[in-house]
Amino acid sequence: MFEGRRLILFLVFVSIGLVFIGKLFYLQLLDDTYEKAADNNAIRKIIQVPFRGEVYDRKGKLIVYNTPVYDVYITPRKAVVQDTNRFCKLFGVTRGYFDTITKQARAYSRVKPSLFLKHLSKEDFARIQDAMVDYPGFSITTTAFRTYQSIAFSNALGYVAEINPNSLKDQRDDYYRQGDYVGISGIESYYEDVLRGQRGVKYRMVNSNGVEKGDYKKGKLDVNPVAGKNLYTSIDIRLQEYADSLMMHKVGSVVAIEPSTGEILTMVSAPSYDPSLLAGRNFSKYYQKLALDPLKPLINRPPSAYYRPGSTFKLVQALVGQQLGIISAGSVFGHAGAPVKCHSHNTSHNDLHNAIQWSCNPYFYHAFRKILYDGTTGNTYERSAQGLQRWSDLVANFGFGRKLGVDVSNEKKGNLPTVDYYNKVYKGENTWKFSNIYSLSIGEGEMVVSPLKMANFAAIIANRGWYIPPHLVKGIGEKRTMDPFYKNPVSVGVDAKYFPVVIQGMQDAVLHGTVGADGRIPDITMCGKTGTSQNKKGKDHSIFIAFAPKDNPKIAIAVFVENAGFGGFAAAPIASLIIEKYLKGRVDRKAVETKFMNMNYLANVTYNRPVKKVSSDSLRK
């Protein structure tokens, strides 16, 4: 009886079995959400961020290093705090803070760690370290802040901050993650790949309570962190600090280069800021302030600011004119027939030396005219084009109108007007001639340079015709490796024999020419040239380039002071003080030093946009 029911029962069993197999088929083969959820569940990726490389000055003094800071995390499920008041006292938090944070942490997850306290100092950490055993559920992770030994090297060094969303999206090698720190400007940005090291990754298996249970796949996928390499810069941090103090209350730049090596001794941008403000928990607060400041303290002016070279460019004309064979040391031009005015000086025998010593505008007007027209053919338009072509070809050798390749971010090309450039400006070939562009002769018009380029130019004269691309870093890592680009001299294509007359003119400009008494160093032969960069918006910018000593020069310098007027007035004394300090190790002219440290040109500074009131604590003017 009822034997058939076995079959019916079996059919029921099999159909249930098939339903299960179907569901399993769906779970295991069709739906991949569970597979992904599993990886998040059980494998914890632990990022190990290595210390960023340190930065040293040329004498081995530490400029930037890392200070570890400690973040305290709470895991609510494991956290047991018996005596809350004692705990709060130990951690230096209020009862309200404790309650709020623990509540938030519980709301986020009971088993995953939440940030409890951020950026504890080493001292605070030492205080709580021993007590940590009494508080299960609280853990510590270590991160690091940049710490600065000197506040005078902020702009060229740059700063480190959390990567912004755009950079995160555009990164080449997909290295950075949200919240990673990255060099934003200056050396920090240029040498980011070297400084940052290599992040380590550890995969650990965790259980449902977030407790680690060993290495995932026996650590086969783990990557050990590699510490960032240290940078050994060519900066003389004491000279940097001295130059920085001279640039207080001013807007401008100082760049000093060792001519024989192209090593940058000093790179000051004024106004500057205290770099420690941007390294730590108050970053956003101060960054906002600094970024909105109309004086733009965050900008690194030396490689990126735009100026007309003014009269300092006459030295270029003197060298290029001689090399082209159009003028010589003995060429004489009078004041007559030139649309440019001149300062009163003896014109009885106005030769090249005299013209440089007294910065004679008409002389270089005539000289530039000859450079364009001599030996060229056709009408004046065609001759101007031919002349400018050979001129700009040679001037380009000095690094004008292109990047020198300095190792800080944000270097600007500037402008060297060429035939193509003017064809574009005047909309067509043969539409312009000397009379349209003569202001180039005295470094005005369309000529645009940066302080860095002018310092390099001073180094070229000091070297009598060559330079090594200027650079801030002379060695990377313990092996002090270095790009050969920063070792090989570049010739500018002007023969050494054309330099003595120019250098003599510069020496005399300092001794009894355009430079005033404040710019003279009694016991050092400094060769310099003043410049006044015309500024349509306000008072002219004061420029001075120089090198010293005359024979076997040790330092070449360019000083730009905005809205300070005539070049011999502000820039030359500042340059002389820096040179004196570097060559002698001390400054004997205390009165001059005090005068220019206190000199304030900010009142003259013209802003490009409405002035917003900035509290002065974040700004070192």
Place this chain on the structure above:
Amino acid sequence: MSQSSGYMASRLDWWSVGLYALFVLMGWMSIYSAVYNPEAPLGLFDAAFYTSNAGKQLIWIGTSFVLIMFIFALDFRFFESFAPVIYGLFILLLILVPFLGVTINGSHSWFKIGTITIQPAEFAKTATALLLAKYLNDPQVSLNRFRDQWKAALIMGVPILLIIGSNETGSALVFVSFIILLYREGLPSEYPGLLLGGIFLFVSALILKPLTIFILLLIMAGMLVLLMPIYLQRMYQTYVKIALGISVIMSLAMLVEWVVNNVLKEHQRNRIKVLLDPDFDPRGLGYQVTQSKIAIGSGGFWGKGYLGGTQTKFDFVPEQSTDFIFCTIGEEFGFVGVAGIIILFMVFLWRLMYLADLQRSRFARAYGFGVVGILFFHFLVNIGMTIGLMPIMGIPLPFFSYGGSSLWSFTILLFIFLKLDSHRSDMLSR
């Protein structure tokens, strides 16, 4: 006790024994995997191993072998003769457990004798199967008769009530599986039909709104009327009956909602909610099911390899070694592994039913179907809950799950039948 072991061996159904051994072995391997710590693997000779679940399970397996030997040593007539005694003994234990029992894992249903703990509810189903089979062995008894049905219900009802009394609803539900035994022994088809209809109605009432159920019933009634012979269509009594039927079903459906909201306890209600809405509170109440599905789902086709599971290793799935052992297999052996186990289970059940139908004694046959029913019910609920098709109940997977009471009770349950089966020719000669 007179039979030689050679005699036993020749008559034992080695297919069933083989599958049993396979299941127990795979279960143990999975338990080992669930407690396996890759940083400090324990060997069989580490003392600490025997404090881990895998070590303890090994002890349970060993003692199960002793139990099997003991069962084989007994006279096969013992089980039939002593069925009422065995039944009575476990009823007594179930009565005593609230007074003398200890609480383990929140369940006050255990006896502790020395270091051994046993749960009488686990064994009560074997005892009940034996008594039911003995009762049905009486040729006078026919399950077509209401009086006999009622007596059979009484045999099942006593332990059910006692187990519910000690708050083990899951274990009590196992007794529903005797419907398979009774059905095979001639219970009219209306009973399993009503049971299935009831389950269907229960689920529908939970998923659908009363109005939807009502409309569906009206449509069904309309189709029923259309299919009726003309004379029935003309009789007003037909419509009274239909109206009556609809109102009974509707009130039952309403009752379901009332029962769920008022009779069921909070945790039971939530288990049903989780079942209906898999995303219901995935970190809290739905946690177990979600984690279980994650573990199984992450296994893929071939699985992550033995001891290679990440989900089942580190306590993501609560009750890993006991009720959710199926996850470990799903994660480490993938679809191939779990589909294989389901198929093997089907083969196993078929083999047992086939053996049961070979029995000449109605006692042995009924008991055999009792075994099949109990095993199938555990299979259905346990695997069903790990993949989110059944509400979570404390129901282990037979032979696989960790636990002494569970393994012992299933071993006893199965081997009593295999013992009876090995004597099926002896029964003829009686």
